[in-house]
Amino acid sequence: MNAGNMTQVFDWTYNENDQEFSLHGSLRPQCAGELAGCISALEQSVRNVSGKFYVNVRRLVRMNNVAFQTFACKILDLVRGRSDLSVHVTTSSVVGWSTRKFAALETMSDRITVSEYDSEFYPGQTFLEEGGFIPILRTQTKLTWHHEQTILGKHGLEPGMQVADICCGIGDFAVLMQKEYRPSRLVALDHSRSSLEYARKVAADFGVSGIDYVFGDASEMLLESDQFDFVTCRHSLQVFDRPELILQELFRICKPGGRVYITNEKNSHCLGEPRSDSIQRTYTEVARLWAHFNMDIELGPKSRRYLIDAGLEDIRMESFMVTNQDGNPQDFADIIRSWENVYAGQMAVERGDSAEEIEVFRKGFQDHVFAALHPKGYAGWPIWVASGRKPK
Structure with missing residues (x-):
């Protein structure tokens, strides 16, 4: 949203994933x-928020006293009127006095906290570093949710269902499903104990209950057969060298008549303009890099075949394009930088790429960032969604 009737222009955005209102x-x-x-x-x-709500003013370059008084009074009103709510204000040293001003709110309510971005982070910004993929998963949920929010319903998810989110990572997608669809039961399973610990902390921080976080191997789950109406597994089959084993388990725990829902990518179809040639070259190389490690980041369009081979029927399949026009272009740029850090960093080095090869590889990511942030640019990342019904 944009307000241009003032002497200076400002924007505000709301990120449901992080329960964060930004100025x-x-x-x-x-x-x-x-x-x-x-x-x-x-x-x-x-x-519709409970638990901790974030107000982020760190991207303001100016803020006068009228604005401060207005927002300070509103924040106090929010916590005084809601016993289930706390507010965290994130400021920045760029507008140095804002930290001192907002910090006064902490003395007026024990449910208001304030931190300066440069010295302290909070769950909506902090990433677990385990495995290299956690930064990517967090940001991509922010980008994909407003597409999947409605797509899930088209693929059969309804309120009151028993739902399993397999390979849930740090649990942000499970939180969004819980808030939007209110399942009667929601199990979120992952093989990373630290990711699950983080997920539990964020859910508690945001006042979200009803999610059962479970440690387990997705290819050999200790969950009973035929118990979930809707089973999700997002951006995960492409990471395993034998995705058919995961699908066997998704099929097994799904009730007859229930649906299995998966999302995957075809990274070589990422696009950007300007500098399209460099961008295309790099993402074609990403596919080769993943194949070197026995992973398939081109799996997206193959999803239908995988679901049929797993024994599912009534296959529904579609794709959507996440772009730099989906909200703040900086969010899209952030995920590209995450890709660069992992793919052209850790993975390319482990493959044995030379410094010169890595430099060329990095160039395409950097050009993709340029396209995402260019005022006339366009950058896209395609996602394939597919679901199938377990026969009765």
Whole structure:
């Protein structure tokens, strides 16, 4: 959202995944009334939130006293009117006095906390570093959710179902499903104990209950057969060298008549303009790199075949393109940088690439970032969604 009727332009955005309301730009109203639209959006954002709600002002370059008083009063009103709510304000040293001003709120309510971005992070920004893939998974959920939020319903997910999220990672997708679809039961399973610990912490932090986080191997789960109406496994089959083993287990735990839902990629179809040739060359190389490690990041369009081979029927399949137009282009740029760090860093080095080869490899990621952030640019990342019904 953009407000251009003031002397200086500012924006606000709400990230449901992180329960974070962010302000950007220059915030210098002459009167509180100029902020009515933004305050209304803030109230709407917090309406369905429990637990911790984040107000992020670190991307403001200016903020006058009228703006501070308006937001400070609203934050106090929120916590005083909601016993189930706490608010964390993230400031920045760029607008140095904002930290001192907002810190005063901590003395007025024990459910308001304030930190300066440069010195302290919070769950919505911090990534676990295990395995290299966690930074990617966190950011991609932010980018894909507003597509999948409605796609899930088209593939059969309904409120009140028994749901399993397999290879749940740090659990952010499970949290979003719990909030949006209110399943009667939701089990989230992963093989990483530290990821599950993080997931439990974030769910508790956001006041989300009803998710049963379980440690287990997706290819050999200690879950009973025929018990879930809807089973999800996102961006994970492409990571395993034998995805058919995972699908056997997804099929087994799904009830007859229930559905298995998967998402996967075809990374060589990532695109960007300008500098399209460099971008295409790098993502074609990504596919080769993954194949070197017996993984298939081109699996997306193959999903239908995999689901049929697993014994599922009534296959539904579609694709969507995540782009730099899906909200803040900086979010898209952030995930590209995550790819660069893992693929052109850790993985290319382990493959034995030379410094010169890695430099060329990195160039395409950097050009993709350029396209994502260019005022006339376009950058895209395609995702394939597929689901199938277990025969009765």
